[in-house]
Every structure is written in structure tokens, then in C-alpha cells.
Amino acid sequence: MEKQAIIDVKAVNKGFGGLKAVSNCSLSVAKGSITGLIGPNGAGKTTLFNMVAGTLMPDSGQILFDGKDVTHLQPHERFAEGLLRTFQIAHEFSHMTALENLMMVPPGQPGERLIDAWFRPGKTARVEAEVRKKANEVIEFLHLGHVKHELAGNLSGGQKKLLELGRTMMVDAKAVLLDEVAAGVNRTLLKDLAANIKRMNTELGYTFFVIEHDMDLIAELCDPVIVMAQGEVIAEGPMEELRNNPEIVEAYFGTAVEDVA
Ligand SMILES: Nc1ncnc2c1ncn2[C@@H]1O[C@H](COP(=O)(O)OP(=O)(O)O)[C@@H](O)[C@H]1O
Numbered sequence: 001m002e003k004q005a006i007i008d009v010k011a012v013n014k015g016f017g018g019l020k021a022v023s024n025c026s027l028s029v030a031k032g033s034i035t036g037l038i039g040p041n042g043a044g045k046t047t048l049f050n051m052v053a054g055t056l057m058p059d060s061g062q063i064l065f066d067g068k069d070v071t072h073l074q075p076h077e078r079f080a081e082g083l084l085r086t087f088q089i090a091h092e093f094s095h096m097t098a099l100e101n102l103m104m105v106p107p108g109q110p111g112e113r114l115i116d117a118w119f120r121p122g123k124t125a126r127v128e129a130e131v132r133k134k135a136n137e138v139i140e141f142l143h144l145g146h147v148k149h150e151l152a153g154n155l156s157g158g159q160k161k162l163l164e165l166g167r168t169m170m171v172d173a174k175a176v177l178l179d180e181v182a183a184g185v186n187r188t189l190l191k192d193l194a195a196n197i198k199r200m201n202t203e204l205g206y207t208f209f210v211i212e213h214d215m216d217l218i219a220e221l222c223d224p225v226i227v228m229a230q231g232e233v234i235a236e237g238p239m240e241e242l243r244n245n246p247e248i249v250e251a252y253f254g255t256a257v258e259d260v261a
């Protein structure tokens with residue numbers, strides 16, 4: 001039986017000038033899955049993500065989220081539906097603590113940011129207490145309790161990544177897009193990050209759609225894995241299967257075959 005899709009990309013096209021970055025692309029991400037998206041540089045992965053997140057409009061085609069057509073919704077409207085992507089901790093937040101960083105995330109209500117609530121007398125204390133409680137829960141979940149009062153700017157690369165992940169937990173996310181979240185993270189912290197993604201998936205029911213260059217991480221986390229090349233989806237399946245398919249290895253892995261064997 002076909003699993004229920006939370007993200008459904010239907011015949012999407014996107015060109016930049018003469019270049020077709022994404023070409024008649026159809027794929028779906030099953031609810032409750034950790035789905036990987038791999039492919040060589042320039043394959044169109046980030047362009048596809050941007051269209052799913054709403055920061056880029058497709059030239060044609062359709063994007064459904066949880067059964068609803070979101071093709072023409074703005075990123076914040078998709079965010080309010082529970083479709084999130086992670087962002088690097090902005091420079092101006094590096095002087096705030098880890099806990100405060102989480103508290104800056106909009107607390108679920110579309111369009112209402114915590115910062116606005118602070119200027120509204122009466123609501124202030126209640127909202128702040130609720131958000132602080134939630135932020136503490138998130139920090140404990142990610143095992144970052146020991147650094148919650150550290151300035152975000154002083155956290156290690158891996159801890160910052162966990163904090164970025166934590167920001168998605170401050171709202172009721174249904175699906176989270178991760179674009180090369182492991183870049184620059186060392187092996188040990190990568191394991192932490194992967195473990196937390198898995199726990200968010202199994203314990204909290206998050207769906208993840210993950211672009212990643214690290215094949216070990218993809219193999220450990222993702223099933224299925226979708227392969228893009230030159231703007232098109234060329235394969236989908238468990239990583240083991242893809243690794244053993246000579247056409248895929250040739251088309252995608254190219255000269256890097258030894259890295260993935
Ligand atoms: N804003 C843009 N303007 C022009 N070309 C772009 C833009 N974004 C991406 N491209 C081009 O589209 C293609 C796909 O890029 P991208 O989606 O970033 O691939 P990937 O994430 O798989 O490496 C590349 O050829 C890239 O140079």
C-alpha cells in the first residue's frame with residue numbers, strides 16, 4: 001500500500017535564464033519518513049528545496065503539503081502549516097544564550113512573534129513562561145541542558161546545529177527540510193545530530209527531508225533516498241540498493257565510487 005505523502009512535488013519546473021535547474025520533477029515524501037535527497041553539485045536539490053519551502057516559485061507544476069496545495073503560499077504561510085527548514089543561527093543571535101535563541105522562535109501562532117508579545121502588557125508574563133518552559137523541554141530533549149545559558153556564539157559547531165534543529169521543535173512542525181546540515185560538523189557530533197534527528201522522527205513523529213553530501217549519514221538516517229541529476233529524479237530506493245546499482249553509481253557517484261563502496 002502506498003504510504004501517505006506529506007510533501008508531494010508534481011511535475012515541477014524551474015529555470016534560471018537558459019538553464020533548467022529543475023526539470024519536470026515529481027517526488028513525494030511519506031509522512032513519518034526520513035527521506036534523503038542526493039545528487040551531484042548542481043543537480044537542482046537546493047532549488048527544489050527552495051520551492052518546497054516557498055522561497056522560490058516554480059515556473060510550472062504543483063507542490064502539496066499534507067494534502068493541501070501550497071504552491072502559491074509564502075514561506076511564512078507554509079511555516080504556519082508546519083513545513084519548516086532550518087536556518088543557521090543568525091549573527092545577531094550569537095550574543096544571546098542557547099535558551100534565549102529558542103525563545104526567539106515564533107511560538108506557533110502564525111504571524112505572532114514572541115518579540116511582539118513582549119510589547120503587549122498582560123500577555124507578556126504568560127507567553128514568556130510558556131515559551132521558556134517549551135524551550136527548556138527542547139533543550140533537555142537535545143541533551144543541551146549543560147550549555148543552555150552559554151552564549152550561542154560560544155557553542156561548538158555541532159551544538160549550534162543541534163540548536164538549529166531545536167528551533168524547529170519550538171513550533172508544531174510536521175516536516176523539516178534539512179539542507180546539508182552536517183556540513184562542517186565533526187564525526188562525533190554528526191552522530192549526535194543523527195541520533196537526535198532519529199529521535200525526533202521516532203519519538204515525536206517528525207518527517208524529515210534531508211539533502212546531504214555525507215553518504216554515511218544518508219545511509220544511516222534515510223529511507224528512502226531520492227537521487228537527482230541534472231534537474232531530474234533518476235532513482236529512488238533504499239541506500240543499499242542505490243549503492244549497488246551501476247547506473248546510479250555512474251550517474252551520480254561518478255569518480256567518487258571508492259568513497260561510497
Ligand atoms: N539563483 C540562481 N540563479 C541562477 N542559477 C541558479 C540559481 N540557483 C541555482 N542555480 C543553478 O541551478 C542549478 C542547480 O543548482 P542547485 O539547486 O543549487 O543544485 P544543488 O543544490 O543540487 O547543488 C545549478 O546549475 C546552479 O548553478
Ligand SMILES: [Mg+2]
Binds near residue numbers: 045046047
Ligand atoms: Mg545545494
